Amino acid sequence: MNGAQALIRTLYNCGIEVCFTNPGTSEMHFVAALDDVPQVKGVLALFEGVVTGAADGYGRIAGKPAATLLHLGSGLGNGVANLHNAKRAFTPIVNIVGDHATYHTQYDPPLASDIASIARAVSGWTRSATNTVNLGNDVLDAVNASYGPPGTVASLILPADTSWNDGAEPLGGWSRPSPNFIEADAIDQAAKALASSRSNALLLGSNALTKANLVLAKRISALTGAKLLCETFPAKLERGGSIPGVERLGYLAEFMELQLSGVDNLIVIGAKAPVSFFAYPGKQSYLVPETCSLIEVVPPGLPTQQSLEALLDSINSSRSPENGLLGNPSKGPELPSPTQISGDLNAELFAQVIGATLPEGAIISDESNTSGLFVASATVNCPEHTVLTLTGGAIGQGLPVGVGAAMAAPDRPVLCLESDGSSMYTIQSLWTQAREGLNVTNIILNNGSYAVLNMELNRVGAQEPGPAAKRMLDISDPDINFVALGQSMGIPSVRVDRAEALVKEIGKAFSEPGPHLIETMVPSII
Numbered sequence: 001m002n003g004a005q006a007l008i009r010t011l012y013n014c015g016i017e018v019c020f021t022n023p024g025t026s027e028m029h030f031v032a033a034l035d036d037v038p039q040v041k042g043v044l045a046l047f048e049g050v051v052t053g054a055a056d057g058y059g060r061i062a063g064k065p066a067a068t069l070l071h072l073g074s075g076l077g078n079g080v081a082n083l084h085n086a087k088r089a090f091t092p093i094v095n096i097v098g099d100h101a102t103y104h105t106q107y108d109p110p111l112a113s114d115i116a117s118i119a120r121a122v123s124g125w126t127r128s129a130t131n132t133v134n135l136g137n138d139v140l141d142a143v144n145a146s147y148g149p150p151g152t153v154a155s156l157i158l159p160a161d162t163s164w165n166d167g168a169e170p171l172g173g174w175s176r177p178s179p180n181f182i183e184a185d186a187i188d189q190a191a192k193a194l195a196s197s198r199s200n201a202l203l204l205g206s207n208a209l210t211k212a213n214l215v216l217a218k219r220i221s222a223l224t225g226a227k228l229l230c231e232t233f234p235a236k237l238e239r240g241g242s243i244p245g246v247e248r249l250g251y252l253a254e255f256m257e258l259q260l261s262g263v264d265n266l267i268v269i270g271a272k273a274p275v276s277f278f279a280y281p282g283k284q285s286y287l288v289p290e291t292c293s294l295i296e297v298v299p300p301g302l303p304t305q306q307s308l309e310a311l312l313d314s315i316n317s318s319r320s321p322e323n324g325l326l327g328n329p330s331k332g333p334e335l336p337s338p339t340q341i342s343g344d345l346n347a348e349l350f351a352q353v354i355g356a357t358l359p360e361g362a363i364i365s366d367e368s369n370t371s372g373l374f375v376a377s378a379t380v381n382c383p384e385h386t387v388l389t390l391t392g393g394a395i396g397q398g399l400p401v402g403v404g405a406a407m408a409a410p411d412r413p414v415l416c417l418e419s420d421g422s423s424m425y426t427i428q429s430l431w432t433q434a435r436e437g438l439n440v441t442n443i444i445l446n447n448g449s450y451a452v453l454n455m456e457l458n459r460v461g462a463q464e465p466g467p468a469a470k471r472m473l474d475i476s477d478p479d480i481n482f483v484a485l486g487q488s489m490g491i492p493s494v495r496v497d498r499a500e501a502l503v504k505e506i507g508k509a510f511s512e513p514g515p516h517l518i519e520t521m522v523p524s525i526i
Contacts (some may be wrong), residue, residue, distance in 0.1 A: 003132040004029040006168030007096075007158070008037040010139040013172040016067050016094060018043060018058060022053040026098035029163035031069075043407065043436060048079035053400025053426060054407070055093045056086035057289075060236045060388055061363065061408035064176070065092035065154075067145045071280035072098055073113030076155075077375035081425075083122035083153050089206065089235035090301035090391035092146035094139075095123065095154045101161040102130055116158050124152025132162050136171035136440040149179050150301025157188055181302040182310055190295050191314040193222040193265035201227040201263045204246060205270030206235035206391075208304040211384075216308040217269075218244035218390070223315050229259065231271045234391040241360075241384035249274055249378065256287045261319045265276040267295045270304040277393065280460055311427075335381055336450030347371050347525050349447070349499045351378035354417070355453045357506045358382045361412045363405045366390070367398030369415035369443035369520045375417065396425025399442065403429050406438035413510055415437055420446045421475055422483070427485060434490035442486070442517045447524040448476030486517035493517040 001009075007030065011019070018339055020043045023031050034042045041079055045051045051068050058066040070076045076097050086093055096114055099105075105112055119126045125145035129138040146154040194200055209230055221228050230237065232249045239245065249256050253276040260266065260274065273294055274287040288294050298307045319460060338356045343349055351374035358364075360383035367390050368375060379385070387404065390397050402416035424445050433440050471477075486493030493516070496502045502520060509516035 001168055001170070002029060002033070002164055002166050003168045004033040004163040006136055006170045007139055007163070008033050008040050009170035010136050011067055011094065011143070012037055012039050012437045013170060014140065014143040014174045015064055015176060016143070017041060019067040019069055020045060020054045020073060021069035021402070022046070022048050022051050022071065023069050024075065024098065026100060026160040027071060027163070029160070030072045030096070030158070045432050047426060048075045049396055049401040049426045050080050050403065050429045050432060052079035052095070053082035053087065053397050053429070054404035056082055056089060056091045056387060056397070056434070057365065057401030057404025058408045059086070059091035059151070059404070060089060060401070061386070061405045063095045065405065065524070067094045067096055069096070070097045072100070072111050073115040073118050073346040074111060076115060076118050080118065080122055082397055084394050085390065085392035085397050087122050087124065087153050090148070090151040091235065092148070092151040092164050094142050094146050095119070095153050095155040097155060099128070099159045102159045103161070119155035119157065122153055123155040124148070126157070128157040128159070129162050130159060130461055132165040132168045135162060135168045140171055140174060143174070143516055144177065147177050149181065149303060156160045162493070163193065167418070168523050179303055179399055180306045181298060182306045183297065186295065186297045187307060187310045187314055190267045190297050190311055193267065193293065193295055193316060194220070194226060195248050197264040198225040199264040200224065201229050201260065201261055201264055201266050203268045203271050203274070204230045205272070205300050205304070206231070206237070207270040207301065208308065209234050209237045209246070211238045213305055213308055214238065214244045214246060216305070217246070218310050220308070220315060226267070227263070233391050233393070235388065235391050237389070239385065239387060240379065240382040243384055245380060253277070253278060253280070253283060253287060260287060260289055260292065263289065263292050265293045265295060267297060269307060270298045270300060270302065272300050278460070324439065338507070341503060342500045343498065345495065345497055345499055345502065345522050346521060347522055348374050350502070350520060350522050351375045353499055353506065355379045355382055356508070357503060358385060358415070359413050359510055360384060363388065363396050363409060363412050363414045365402040365405060365414065365416045367395065367419060368423050368445055369419040369422065370525055371419060371447060372417050373525060399423060399429035400426050400439045403432050403438060406433070406440050407436070410439065413441065416440055416442045418442060418444050420444055420448065420480065423482070424480070430486055430489040430491050430517065432514070437514050439513060440515045441506065442515065444482045444517065444519045445522050446480070446482060446519055447522055448474065448479065467514040482517065482519040491515045491517045493519065494519065495519040497521040
């Protein structure tokens with residue numbers, strides 16, 4: 001058995017069932033070996049950023065890694081942005097990067113590069129598998145490293161001769177890790193803080209944002225009066241229906257400062273201390289108030305349920321809970337009937353349509369940016385759904401994350417809310433959606449600009465922009481025809497500019513199998 005065959009068999013023995021790939025010459029033995037292990041499905045993407053983003057979306061929903069297969073350092077470089085997002089999301093990924101044969105690198109061929117250095121920037125674990133006989137162990141180590149905790153990108157560099165040489169054996173007998181984490185002193189400190197003051201807040205990270213963990217956090221909040229907050233860009237947030245609601249920290253530093261104003265103790269569970277997304281002249285970067293004590297109960301990316309249970313147990317449970325112990329009481333207006341929504345689309349009407357039409361169990365891959373400003377509040381009372389957000393801020397995530405989410409949960413509808421500028425980074429995702437027949441509804445929010453950068457241009461204190469500066473943020477010259485782009489990649493595509501038309505097309509997209517694209521003309525709010 002050659003190395004590639006043993007590698008794929010070992011991946012399958014470790015529970016990995018999907019490999020997203022954009023291969024090249026150095027990876028041909030791996031590609032050929034996919035026929036020997038049909039239980040591992042190969043999924044082709046036309047750009048490496050789609051490969052890595054899809055693996056991120058898959059891992060967030062499946063809770064286990066997909067494999068990727070990339071071609072040399074250049075292919076890895078093309079996929080780095082979404083590996084950055086995946087690392088920030090603590091998503092488990094086994095990232096396999098092909099390399100030249102070990103004896104060939106001495107000649108410095110044109111595609112040679114320092115793959116390990118590129119990989120280390122976006123990986124929690126990196127190794128070059130230079131011995132075919134040991135390849136099975138390398139794969140096991142990569143899978144274990146991907147799970148962590150915390151979950152991470154585990155990059156295994158695979159020289160071509162390690163793939164084609166014989167003498168490899170697949171390894172089995174692997175069992176999925178089930179780690180726990182609890183720090184008794186931190187639990188005790190948090191419990192005392194919650195008892196000593198009612199001006200407290202719990203700040204939750206993604207591992208704490210499952211339904212079960214939000215129920216625990218809500219009980220703690222109800223018993224102590226602590227405010228429930230979550231990070232601005234959670235990797236995976238379960239919400240709606242009977243799931244207790246949680247307030248997301250705002251994107252703008254000023255909003256975060258208001259949300260944290262007056263808090264005596266900020267108890268952090270699976271998240272980082274709040275900081276400004278960027279530096280701004282004359283403004284604070286670290287946003288925890290000077291008078292507030294920061295208590296880290298669980299570091300980012302580590303399991304949170306055991307610590308939440310312990311914190312709840314340590315609180316004086318004889319106190320009568322406040323209203324809203326369980327469930328998700330309405331925090332906004334009732335959802336409108338779809339037939340009640342009409343008019344020329346704007347950001348608020350768009351959000352109302354999403355709230356009125358979102359089906360039970362939907363997965364939202366949200367990279368709507370400025371045009372989606374009102375979506376979170378409009379969907380708070382929707383049926384239960386899951387939201388995946390832009391964890392690392394590297395745009396071009398929304399469409400490929402939708403690909404991976406749909407692969408991980410083919411029985412759930414996936415809704416990609418994607419801004420026009422960001423979509424063009426990984427528009428090739430549409431082709432993979434069509435090829436695999438994925439149930440993804442893509443809504444491209446077209447305002448003809450990098451609107452978020454118009455906002456940032458004003459916030460950073462730069463000089464008044466002139467025509468040259470404004471042209472750098474305008475993508476309407478020439479206009480991008482997203483309907484034509486979608487159709488060219490095999491996806492039924494339409495354009496709408498009125499709310500009632502959007503209601504109709506979303507209903508059609510959710511009711512029909514396969515992917516759809518709706519280009520939605522929403523004026524910029526910036």
